[in-house]
Amino acid sequence: MLNIIQQRINQLRKELNEHNHNYYVLDNATISDYEFDIKLTELQKLEDENPKYFDENSPTQRVGGEITKNFENVTHQNQMYSLSNSYSKEDLLDWEKRILKIIGIEKLDFTCELKYDGASINLTYKNNKLVTAVTRGDGFKGDNVTSNIKTIKSIPLQIEDSFLSNFEIRGEIILPFDGFNKMNAERIENGEEPYRNPRNTASGSLKLQDSAEVAKRPLDCLLYHVVTESTKYETHFEILENARNVGFKVPTEIKLCNTISEVLDFINLWDKKRHHLSYETDGVVIKVNNLHYQNEIGYTAKAPRWAIAYKFKTEQTTTKLNNVSYQVGRTGAITPVANLEPVELAGTIVKRASLHNADQIEKLDIRINDTVFVEKGGEIIPKIIGVNLEKRTSDSAPLKYATNCPDCNTELVRTEGDAKHYCPNEFGCKTQIIGRIQHFISRKAMDIDGIGTETVELLFTNNLLTNYSDLYDLKAEQIIPLERMAEKSAKNIILGLEASKQIPFEKVLFAIGIRFVGETVAKKLVKHYKNIDNLINASFEELKNVDEIGERIAASILNFFSNSSNIRLVDKLKQVGLQFKISEENTNISDKLKNLTFVVSGVFEKFSRNELKKTIEDNGGKNSGSLSKKTNYLIAGDKMGPAKKVKAETLGIQIINEEEFIKML
Ligand code: AMP
Ligand code: ZN
Numbered sequence: 001m002l003n004i005i006q007q008r009i010n011q012l013r014k015e016l017n018e019h020n021h022n023y024y025v026l027d028n029a030t031i032s033d034y035e036f037d038i039k040l041t042e043l044q045k046l047e048d049e050n051p052k053y054f055d056e057n058s059p060t061q062r063v064g065g066e067i068t069k070n071f072e073n074v075t076h077q078n079q080m081y082s083l084s085n086s087y088s089k090e091d092l093l094d095w096e097k098r099i100l101k102i103i104g105i106e107k108l109d110f111t112c113e114l115k116y117d118g119a120s121i122n123l124t125y126k127n128n129k130l131v132t133a134v135t136r137g138d139g140f141k142g143d144n145v146t147s148n149i150k151t152i153k154s155i156p157l158q159i160e161d162s163f164l165s166n167f168e169i170r171g172e173i174i175l176p177f178d179g180f181n182k183m184n185a186e187r188i189e190n191g192e193e194p195y196r197n198p199r200n201t202a203s204g205s206l207k208l209q210d211s212a213e214v215a216k217r218p219l220d221c222l223l224y225h226v227v228t229e230s231t232k233y234e235t236h237f238e239i240l241e242n243a244r245n246v247g248f249k250v251p252t253e254i255k256l257c258n259t260i261s262e263v264l265d266f267i268n269l270w271d272k273k274r275h276h277l278s279y280e281t282d283g284v285v286i287k288v289n290n291l292h293y294q295n296e297i298g299y300t301a302k303a304p305r306w307a308i309a310y311k312f313k314t315e316q317t318t319t320k321l322n323n324v325s326y327q328v329g330r331t332g333a334i335t336p337v338a339n340l341e342p343v344e345l346a347g348t349i350v351k352r353a354s355l356h357n358a359d360q361i362e363k364l365d366i367r368i369n370d371t372v373f374v375e376k377g378g379e380i381i382p383k384i385i386g387v388n389l390e391k392r393t394s395d396s397a398p399l400k401y402a403t404n405c406p407d408c409n410t411e412l413v414r415t416e417g418d419a420k421h422y423c424p425n426e427f428g429c430k431t432q433i434i435g436r437i438q439h440f441i442s443r444k445a446m447d448i449d450g451i452g453t454e455t456v457e458l459l460f461t462n463n464l465l466t467n468y469s470d471l472y473d474l475k476a477e478q479i480i481p482l483e484r485m486a487e488k489s490a491k492n493i494i495l496g497l498e499a500s501k502q503i504p505f506e507k508v509l510f511a512i513g514i515r516f517v518g519e520t521v522a523k524k525l526v527k528h529y530k531n532i533d534n535l536i537n538a539s540f541e542e543l544k545n546v547d548e549i550g551e552r553i554a555a556s557i558l559n560f561f562s563n564s565s566n567i568r569l570v571d572k573l574k575q576v577g578l579q580f581k582i583s584e585e586n587t588n589i590s591d592k593l594k595n596l597t598f599v600v601s602g603v604f605e606k607f608s609r610n611e612l613k614k615t616i617e618d619n620g621g622k623n624s625g626s627l628s629k630k631t632n633y634l635i636a637g638d639k640m641g642p643a644k645k646v647k648a649e650t651l652g653i654q655i656i657n658e659e660e661f662i663k664m665l
Contacts, residue, residue: 005046009053012043016059017158024154024220025249048608052638057129057150057157064151064211065613067623069597069630071143071207078168078227080122080136082302083115083285083309089264092286095308096260099288102305103296108288111237112266113254114274115283115309116222118174119203121149128165130157135206139302145206147625149173151215156247163246164230171223171248175202176279179218189439190518191331193419198280213520223248224285235289253277256289271312275346275376283311316375317350318388319343323368324355324399326406330435331515332422334402334412336361338372338384346376354381357419358401367396407431427565433467434460436513440468444519445511446500450492458482468512469572471497501577505531508578512570514560516553524548525557527589527618531581532570536561592665593621597630601644602637604658609637612661619665627651635661 002010016039022030031039044060047053055061086092100108120136133149135142149155152173175183175198183201184194195201205217226239233239237256244250253270257263267284274281288294288306297306320341327335336355343350353374355361366372366384371391376382404411405423407430412421423429437456441448448471459465464478474497479490503511509532510522517525528546529535535557543554560566574580582589598616600609600623607615612635613623624631627647634648634655648655656664 005050006053009043009046009050012039012046013055013058016040016043017156020059020062020153021156021247025247044608048611051603051605051608054603054609059157060610061157062151062153062215063610064147064213064215065610065623066147066211066625067209068145068147068211068625069209069622070628071145072626073137073141074132074134074144075141076122076134076137076139077124080120080139080142080170081299081304082139083307084300084303085283085309085311087311092260092263092308092310095286099297099305103293107259108293109235109290110257110260110263111235111240111254111287111289112257112263113224113285113287114251114270114277114281115285115311116172116174116224116251117199117280117282118172118222119199119206121145121171121173121206121221123149123155123169123171124167125159125164125169126166128159128161130155143207147211148206148208148214149221151211152219152221154249155221159246159248163242164226164228164232167226167228167230169223169243169248170225170227171221173202173206173219173221174198174279175205175218176220178278179220183217186444187518188329189442189444191329191333191513191515192518220279221249222279223250234291236287236291236294237289239291267310274312275315275348281312282314283309285309314375315346316373316385317343317345318371318373319350321366321368321370321372321384324361324366326402328405328407328423328429328431328435330432330439330513332424332426332429332432334405334421334423336401338366340372340374343374345374345382350374350376350382352381353384355384358414358421359419361399361401365398367392367399369393369396405429426563427467430460437465437468437471439513440511441471442511445507446503447507448493448500449496450489450494451496455493458484467569469569469576472573472576501579503579505579505582508573508580509535512566512573515556517557521549521553526582530589532574536567536570589618590665591620593619595620596632597622597624599624599627599631599634599644599648599653600637601634602640604635604637606658606662612658615665627653633661 016036019031019036022028040060043058047058047060086095096108100106122134122136122142123130124132130150132144133146134144137143150157177198180195180198180201187194202219205214205219208214223243224240226243233242237254240250240254255266257266263286270284286308288297294304294306299305322339322341325337325339327337329335336357338353338355340351340353364384364386366387371388372384373386373388374382375385402412402421405425408423408425408428410423410425410429413424414421423432426432434457437460438453440446441451441456456465462482464474465471474493476490476494479485479493480487506523506526509526510517510519524547525535529538540554540558543549543557544551593616598621600612604612616623627634627644629651631651631653634644634653636645636655636657645655
């Protein structure tokens with residue numbers, strides 16, 4: 001008999017798993033985010049209070065938190081293959097002929113799938129539970145990225161009995177366009193260079209050391225292949241449909257085709273329709289449907305003979321480059337933009353293309369009035385990939401990159417090793433000033449109710465603001481007479497500003513807009529320096545040694561505080577009453593565990609595993625997912641596996657219990 005607590009835990013896990021599936025796989029939300037959070041919090045609390053019911057596949061484990069320094073390289077049980085490519089109808093007919101000959105029959109069925117463009121992953125399930133997730137690597141050995149993969153909500157951690165219980169399932173980790181664009185919008189807001197394309201960003205995400213960071217990325221996993229000893233299913237299509245029924249995200253675009261001519265129809269259809277998909281695809285994969293025939297046809301050293309990829313041609317067009325304009329960001333970074341003669345490409349009219357920076361322009365040697373080749377890859381904004389030199393006129397001259405700011409006309413600067421040019425006129429360049437104030441009030445920064453980006457422009461043009469600290473001098477009487485403003489909206493602004501005085505230090509630090517100090521970096525700095533004065537007084541060497549702070553960020557922080565105008569701004573914000581030190585409740589934070597690496601294993605009395613890990617980090621220590629020579633302590637709880645103990649002993653790692661850990665603090 002299950003007791004009441006166990007019943008409730010099981011019930012919550014089941015409900016949350018279902019909601020996750022509805023939302024992330026079926027794209028059909030069945031609960032509000034708010035209600036979801038309430039249930040998740042309840043479950044987390046029950047699990048924390050009852051560590052004996054810990055389950056590593058509980059929905060609470062999806063938030064991540066495990067840090068992996070070096071991913072373990074493991075051997076695949078079954079080799080992961082690549083695919084042979086084809087580019088024409090003839091190629092496909094040849095392929096069909098070859099395989100029909102191998103098995104000596106007249107006709108075959110095929111499954112057609114899209115070729116998802118991301119990073120391949122092998123998920124191993126044992127007794128219906130996800131146990132490991134490993135990258136393809138060289139096909140024989142890959143990296144164990146399980147803790148990162150578990151944060152992807154569309155991957156079921158546990159499945160029902162109706163499918164198979166022990167199997168491997170393979171898929172592609174992708175970043176859908178929506179999520180990719182959102183991430184980039186955020187990066188641009190943080191003054192960081194946007195990611196180039198979804199595919200590289202997805203595969204880079206798998207190797208992030210902090211799984212909590214992975215959890216924040218809108219990754220998805222599309223499944224396309226099952227490896228099993230079982231003979232329960234006879235065809236590839238059937239096995240995928242059944243995998244979908246127990247919760248795997250198998251795209252509904254897949255199709256069973258009885259002839260190669262149907263395959264060609266599928267290819268032609270998706271060659272056009274692919275531009276409307278929510279994710280990137282670069283072709284179609286055609287597979288022999290019958291699993292028994294697949295086995296008979298077999299593999300080459302690198303690829304299955306029973307499957308072939310058909311690659312779409314990337315859509316390209318040519319058009320004229322009319323001119324190049326330049327945009328200034330809030331950090332002063334200049335981005336060149338190509339203005340093109342409007343042309344149709346992949347179903348949309350293209351007028352602009354991104355050019356990134358001066359190096360890229362130089363490399364392509366793009367000149368005004370050139371006829372350029374434009375391509376639409378993963379990005380929403382198309383890119384220029386080259387120049388049609390035959391059409392270049394004899395009077396053309398290399399493009400001269402902007403020397404002055406398009407907004408304030410100040411001479412641009414470019415520091416050694418930096419890809420971008422900057423407008424150094426921080427305090428006189430209108431776009432930068434407005435951009436910085438807009439960043440300051442934004443939701444992730446000071447989150448000031450009542451003020452939107454347009455209000456900032458309005459206040460600026462009416463000379464009520466010259467920087468973000470001026471916000472706190474605003475009086476209702478000054479706001480009311482402005483266009484679109486009234487007593488109520490003015491009051492809201494004043495109240496919003498007052499409330500922002502409680503916003504925690506880490507957000508304030510993010511809000512003041514130091515280049516390269518995004519949300520995460522701000523958190524790290526606050527944890528390390530505790531108050532603004534310590535940070536202002538930190539040397540380059542010290543800064544550089546803070547976890548995850550590199551030379552580039554350190555230099556930027558130093559540069560920011562070496563400017564007396566910035567110091568004056570900070571002083572004024574201090575006087576106004578903003579938070580510039582870590583709050584009281586966060587003071588159980590120290591450096592006592594500095595330079596120590598811990599592995600946490602088993603179930604604990606006083607902490608949940610996540611709390612324990614957080615305590616380690618709050619006190620300057622590091623968590624690692626697996627034991628290695630670099631591990632200093634293994635904190636052993638109840639139910640720790642015997643293999644871990646043996647491994648720790650052979651490596652000479654000190655094993656401690658919960659009490660001993662608490663004493664260390
Ligand atoms: P390539 O890397 O070009 O050799 O292509 C092989 C890779 O395509 C596989 O390792 C998979 O990661 C990926 N892929 C994407 N979609 C599919 C699919 N529907 N079926 C099989 N492989 C796929
Ligand atoms: Zn400027």
